[in-house]
Every structure is written in C-alpha cells, then in structure tokens.
Amino acid sequence: MMPEKNAKAPKKKRERPPPTKKVAMPEQDPLVRNKNFQEVALGYTEEQALEEANKCLQCRNPKCIGGCPVEVDIKDFIALIREKKFMEAALKIKETNSLPAVCGRVCPQETQCEQPCIYGIRNEPIAIGRLERFVADYARAHGEPIPKLPPKNGKKVGVIGSGPASLTCAGDLVKLGYEVTIFEAFHKPGGVLAYGIPQFRLPKEIVMAEVEYLEKLGVEIKFNHVIGKIRTVLELMNDDGYDAIFLGTGAGAPNFMRIPGMNLVTVFSANEFLTRVNLMKAYEFPEYDTPFRIGNRVAVIGGGNVAMDAARTSLRLGAEHVQIVYRRSRTELPARLEEVHHAEEEGVEFRLLTNPTEIIGNEKGEVIGMQCIKMELGEPDESGRRRPIPIEGSEFIVDVDMVVVAIGNSPNPIIPQTTPGLEVSKWGTITINEESGMTSLPGVFAGGDIVTGAATVISAAGAGKQAARGIHKYLTGE
Numbered sequence: 001m002m003p004e005k006n007a008k009a010p011k012k013k014r015e016r017p018p019p020t021k022k023v024a025m026p027e028q029d030p031l032v033r034n035k036n037f038q039e040v041a042l043g044y045t046e047e048q049a050l051e052e053a054n055k056c057l058q059c060r061n062p063k064c065i066g067g068c069p070v071e072v073d074i075k076d077f078i079a080l081i082r083e084k085k086f087m088e089a090a091l092k093i094k095e096t097n098s099l100p101a102v103c104g105r106v107c108p109q110e111t112q113c114e115q116p117c118i119y120g121i122r123n124e125p126i127a128i129g130r131l132e133r134f135v136a137d138y139a140r141a142h143g144e145p146i147p148k149l150p151p152k153n154g155k156k157v158g159v160i161g162s163g164p165a166s167l168t169c170a171g172d173l174v175k176l177g178y179e180v181t182i183f184e185a186f187h188k189p190g191g192v193l194a195y196g197i198p199q200f201r202l203p204k205e206i207v208m209a210e211v212e213y214l215e216k217l218g219v220e221i222k223f224n225h226v227i228g229k230i231r232t233v234l235e236l237m238n239d240d241g242y243d244a245i246f247l248g249t250g251a252g253a254p255n256f257m258r259i260p261g262m263n264l265v266t267v268f269s270a271n272e273f274l275t276r277v278n279l280m281k282a283y284e285f286p287e288y289d290t291p292f293r294i295g296n297r298v299a300v301i302g303g304g305n306v307a308m309d310a311a312r313t314s315l316r317l318g319a320e321h322v323q324i325v326y327r328r329s330r331t332e333l334p335a336r337l338e339e340v341h342h343a344e345e346e347g348v349e350f351r352l353l354t355n356p357t358e359i360i361g362n363e364k365g366e367v368i369g370m371q372c373i374k375m376e377l378g379e380p381d382e383s384g385r386r387r388p389i390p391i392e393g394s395e396f397i398v399d400v401d402m403v404v405v406a407i408g409n410s411p412n413p414i415i416p417q418t419t420p421g422l423e424v425s426k427w428g429t430i431t432i433n434e435e436s437g438m439t440s441l442p443g444v445f446a447g448g449d450i451v452t453g454a455a456t457v458i459s460a461a462g463a464g465k466q467a468a469r470g471i472h473k474y475l476t477g478e
C-alpha cells in the first residue's frame, strides 16, 4: 500500500546517553591498605584530571561556587586545568582557600560544591574535590611560587591554635602586611589535621607543607604555648603589644557517655586514641618509642568521621575484629558516605540501632564486654533525625576488650576561664558578632570549632578568613 499523502513519519525518540560517573579515583586495595598507614586514595593522574575537567560545562551561572564555604572560583580553576595550566589552577584556588591539598582530601564535597553542580543533575557531579587535590599536589611537587607581599604595616596579631581556622586567618593577615604569631599548645602545628585525621586519609607531610608555606610568607609559630597557662589573652594584648587576637582553639575536649564502666583502663576517647597514634606516631613503633597496645576486639561508639577514623585505625594497628556501635540506622550515620564505604570495605562491622548501657570490666579494670540495648527509631527530634528509642528487655552482651568513645567533642574551657569578659554560650562555645567575627572583647576575634562546636575543616577555614577581614577592618577602620 502506498503511504498516505501528507502522513508524517513517526518521530524517532532521541536516546539520551546514560549518566556518566566521575573518573574513578585510584585506591589501594582494601585488604592491603587495612594493614598499612599509607594513603588510601592515590590521586588522579594528569590524564584522569583532564578527562574529568573536560566534562565540566563551564556554566554561565556556575552553581558549584555557591556551594563552597570559601567561594573558590571552581569554574575558572577547572578551565585552567583544561588548558593544562595546573600551577595557575592551584594559585586560583589559593586566592580564597589556603589549604587546597587538605580540603581536596577531607572536605565533604558531596554536600558542598558538588551537590549543586549543574552537570550533576543528570550525571554524577564533576569531581571537584579530586581535581582540587590534583592541582594542589601538582603545585607542591613543582615548587609553588611565594607571592610578593606588601611592606609590614607595623601591627601585630596573635593567633591562638594552629588548626585550619587559625592557619587561614594567619595566612590572610600576613598577606595584608601584619606581623603574625601563632601560639600552639602542642609541639606540632595543624590542630585536628595533625592529631585527629589519620595519616591514611591525610598524610602529615601535606599538612606540614601547607604550614611551611605560611612560614615562608613570614608567619611565626611558637609551640608548647598553652594560652591561658603560659600567657593569658589579656597579657598578650596589654603587656606583649598584640593589637588583636584570633582564638581558633577548636573543640578538643571529648564527650563521654554517662554509663557504668567509662573509667575502665581500656576505654579511650577517640581524641586520646587518635592523638597517640597520629601525633605521637604509635603506628611507627619501634622507630618511635610511643607504642599503643590495641585490643583484639574493639568497639567504637559513634557514627561520625571520628568514629570511622578510630575504627579504621584500630584495624591497621592489628585488632582482629572492629565494630562501630551506633544508636541510629545507616541513613542517619553522620560520617561521609565515602568513609563509611571505605570502613566497610576494610572489614569494619556496623552494629546499628544499638546503644551501650554498661561497659563490663575485670578485677584489673580491663574491658571484658559491653552490655548494649537494641534501639528503634521514633519521630524526628530537634536535629531533624529520627529519635532513637530503646527497646525494653532487648539487652545483650557484646564480646569486646577495648572501647573507643567517639560521640563528639566540646570546647576546652581554659581560654574563657582565664579571659574575663569573654562571652560564651551555654555549650561553652565563644559568642561572636556574625559579621565581623569579633567576640565580646574589643580586638579579640574567634572562629572555627570554638565558635560553632565540632564542624568541618572548610567551615573553620571560612571562619578564619572572615575573622581576618574583621581584624583588618578593626585595625585600619577600612
């Protein structure tokens, strides 16, 4: 039969290409890496970085930038990668972020810059974090140029603590011509970057390289200086001639559960455990004379990044069995998805909807078991997450010989206790003016975990940046 005149041929449906995934990150094999402290993720090669960067749409209205707490010009740094201008790309990031090699490794990009990425509407978003890490590592390997600084302006700023908030604040101020001195309580700089986040996620050489860069810019660091003990904040200002002070002392005091057995000798806070391993190099025993005796069966209480770090560290130190004990379900785990995935791959067991009620010890005070109760989820609480409710009569004993508690940290009270007039909240965090970062004391600024409570590296860095602007405005009236 002849086709009817004017009859239209049926339109062929254009097939959409399947969603693309991020270029995969090369990683150590899980069953090899769970026995060593070398970095898990190995970083992109040049070819992989170019392949990923070339997928970026170079959007006219790049939503990624709004997702970054320090507003890195993501679109432009990716454009520079596409032109193979890797050093320029690193310098572009450094315009607003002093710690790209750190942030490229530990920032929760999936809930920040990558979440609003327009390419991510149909595909996996552009792997912004992996690209950031690639250019930062490239710049470190190829000798980053030191920018020309303005002449010194004759004003001195004291920065207390050397975590990401302080390092960022110090870096921004020295670039404006200030004489900056960091006072750090420990014998090493970096705050949580040095003593908390383990080597296999964030090699300490990287943190030290970022710190050395600041030293080359002229920042001075005084170690073993606990402010509040050696000198007070007011002495620094009134007697030692500091024109302004930044408090970036973090939230390093661990929280414990109020259950029997918390004082047993093989119960540790995640802070103490990770500090002994990272800062005191327990994992390099016998080269470092600071061993840590790990249990055979370790329970880590908590579900955040700190808990994942403690669990994965325990495995690497030789524990036979490691479990995460968390009172809510998998959906509510606060840790980054990637960290949960890595922990599972390495052999950490997850005991979810479970809460400890007592840690049981022997006559020597060592842990020999942990009583737990099963939980179910009720209505959402003030945090928006469903409230865990104990199931009556569901108690059971878990066979463990070491417990690590990773249920959060609070600010150390030493600075508020020794600084009259410094306002703090009921949680012990320091109160600031949201816009300037200034505390209740004129000339004293604060930012990072000491203000927000335990948060993220990039939010601390953002707060350090904001405070540097506030200090500059305060001291110049500009």
Ligand code: FAD
Binding pocket: 106, 107, 108, 160, 161, 162, 163, 164, 165, 166, 183, 184, 185, 186, 189, 190, 191, 192, 193, 196, 197, 198, 225, 226, 227, 228, 248, 249, 250, 251, 252, 274, 305, 306, 309, 412, 414, 415, 447, 448, 449, 450, 454, 455, 456, 457, 458, 460
């Ligand atoms: P900190 O990093 O805590 O630094 C504070 C510094 O001040 C310390 O060096 C301390 O010694 C010093 N100090 C304290 N008191 C005094 C004093 N009186 N005098 C002198 N110095 C003092 N965030 C992420 O974004 N991604 C992650 O993957 C991640 N993982 C984490 C894993 C662990 C184990 C921990 C503990 C935290 C993790 N975080 C992560 C959170 C993040 O590290 C912190 O939010 C961030 O480091 C806070 O920075 P800060 O500069 O405010 O304080």
Ligand code: SF4
Binding pocket: 055, 056, 057, 058, 059, 062, 063, 064, 065, 074, 075, 078, 116, 117, 118, 119, 120, 126, 128
């Ligand atoms: Fe590229 Fe995504 Fe940013 Fe667009 S939103 S410029 S695709 S990274």
